[in-house]
Amino acid sequence: MSQHFLNIGTRLFYDDLKLQNQKVTQVNWAPLAGGDKALIEAIDGLSHDERVKAANEKAVNIVLSGHPYLIDMGLAKDMIEGYHDNLILHAGPPITWDRMCGPMQGAIIGALLFEKKANSVEEAKALASSGKIEFAPAHHYNAVGPMAGVISASMPVHVVLNKPYGNKAYCTVNEGLGKVLRFGAYDESVIHRLNWIKEELLPVMKAAIFMYDEGIDLKSLIAQALQMGDECHNRNKAATSLFFKEVVPSILKTPFKHDQIERVIRFIQTNDHYFLNLSMPATKSIMEAAHGIPYSTLVTTMARNGVDFGLRVSGSGVKSWFVAPANFVEGLLFAGYSDEDANLDLGDSTITETCGIGGFAMGASPAITQFVGGNVDDAMNYTHSMFNITMRENTSFALPALNFMGTPTGIDVVKVVKRNVLPIINTGIAHKEAGVGQIGAGVVTPPMACFNQALLASYQQLKEKSHG
């Protein structure tokens, strides 16, 4: 006689039956919001409020109709509003120097050396801890950066315009792999490369971009790349190729010397992650336009500083972060490294998932599983499951392998807590010591605590406004 068990709730019995080689199917079930009365009341209150519904509809439509173009490049201090010489931006939510992780401290040391504000590592450390340098999340300046995400005054940034809404977003140039600032490296080769990007690459690329009347259409490049196996967070191979093919003829028309042009083209050509630093400001510009809509429970920012994970919600004000300790990333480590070497979840790059690509579009990118772990079914399932927590399907981003279904877009704080499903993020793993570089890649989620806080705050605002 064949028996088949159905286990509902705690996995304890499931695991035990499996050990006994029994057929058993697990039905995941947990009490709503862990049975927490305040959370249940907030879910109920927010789910049935017409103002919230209308605000979310407005917010997600802004996201779906966003259309980013690369329109310019320049130094951070010249391009980003409100920049000053002693300002250094970093990834994730606010954090003080003493609490920063290794890669972020290393990147800041590198930035101070690059800016010639310090002549040695010791001087840089002393300056960084002196209080004379202002640290702020890149997100506070409409900027984003992968990994440590450090931006200083003289670093070149891409300028991306979200044309239908007129807002801009900024991101540095991707340095490639190995010893690079974003992983906290600050030796001579790193500073030399940053200077080269500023002196040689910046003028050529700026001139090339200026040849386009409208800028370079990043939404179109992302849409095509999603049809070519990229998810535009950890796989940008197709997008980089398409961007390269798009921009090379314009680069050739710039008035610079042939050998300089050659070096710039070779730099882009040899870095399959070049487009990451364009997909990030593209998605940032899209999400930023949907920020600040009263009552909306749309997640507009997810970001990590390597210590804390931070969340921002459209209706909760510009600088309100909901913060909890960052998670450990499960994934594939490069040979020679172990879990102990890994920094916690780090970087602004999860702005891609916030906008419905990256981990949310893994169904477009089965090949990414060879890099972040898991199999093709997992990749498909990640995309399907994200519809549980998002507001809409983005038909501009169609995934061929999923019958041209659009990407799940617009994370709703209420749905995340109600359904107990966390956003899927795929991400690189940094070594916890400054400057070692990437040691692997994997899949991670934000801590649920961020969403619980955001939910309660959203409900609190709703109640205050209703009574006020």
Added chain:
Amino acid sequence: MSQHFLNIGTRLFYDDLKLQNQKVTQVNWAPLAGGDKALIEAIDGLSHDERVKAANEKAVNIVLSGHPYLIDMGLAKDMIEGYHDNLILHAGPPITWDRMCGPMQGAIIGALLFEKKANSVEEAKALASSGKIEFAPAHHYNAVGPMAGVISASMPVHVVLNKPYGNKAYCTVNEGLGKVLRFGAYDESVIHRLNWIKEELLPVMKAAIFMYDEGIDLKSLIAQALQMGDECHNRNKAATSLFFKEVVPSILKTPFKHDQIERVIRFIQTNDHYFLNLSMPATKSIMEAAHGIPYSTLVTTMARNGVDFGLRVSGSGVKSWFVAPANFVEGLLFAGYSDEDANLDLGDSTITETCGIGGFAMGASPAITQFVGGNVDDAMNYTHSMFNITMRENTSFALPALNFMGTPTGIDVVKVVKRNVLPIINTGIAHKEAGVGQIGAGVVTPPMACFNQALLASYQQLKEKSHG
């Protein structure tokens, strides 16, 4: 009460029940080889012969281990052995001028004008029908050409080396879309473009290719493109991008003038089909190495001249073609055209399917269905079903969406007839009049008659050798 019918064999009853809105499932069944005794005997004889098994094992291993590199370019008469000034090559099996389809006659007129052997269309027609021009299948010279596939003495060709086996294959440069020679156009713009390819593009590309010690690795580019949504017959978007990214830095190192380099780069950049004329000689070089193995029933050539479909089998000698009338291509026509405008199946490009990509790799390329018709499931099913008629899985060409399964490779004539499953070819559709161009794309199969003939001939040879 719910009834569900099962219909086996003829679809007549199935269609009738469907009309009556009944639930009915069709089971396709036909007697083995249509009940033809000679075919059944041949299937039986060839299937159980150890020499055939060993020969096929040898042949398919040559295919799987083939490794094509782009090593050179030059004029056809300088690169292709045995070329002479009055030789014009064409797609498909042998055919005489008077039987050729419109696009092929048009392309030959264009070639004669390009070669300055005629000064007008009338002169060209007179010369073509005079018997002074020798026409031969490109395949007889290890060459291939898309659509009309016309090659004349002064046309530049790619030279592809199948390194492990030392054999070479040749193909012209893709001219782009619209009015182009391969669709039979021969006006001034066509001749001008051919001259430009010869005068400006050829020297630059030849010099760029020479910068590679080993040539440009086409197997690696195809393998990557298959992971990026191409099937490398009708979709070459990723492959062209990857080729472009690979070759541009080398082009920039050539000693030619900046504006000439710019024009060459722009020409490749604006033609998403550029790589087709590289995937074709790449797969041709792979298949040619496996041709001429006694007893092998491996299909080494499938090709169409727009009137006839031709097949060649490894064990059946260099010039033995098995020929039957070409099929009509079912597919999607561009706006303004109807079935009556369509030429029959045309071109050498189905060398890609012969080598296990193209239609056989449609599971890699769900996006191709938007071009050739059908849906994503169809694309997956095509790839799965081709395992019924092929000898092996080519693990060098892994398809992410199918869990990194390799492509079905090495068509066995015996399996095709025995299982009554024809190879799937996806293909462009040419207007039947010379010079109009592409009017659509679709899916087609070869006529079964070619396979029946090849099967009987293979069995005849086996019997003769057994008795001789």
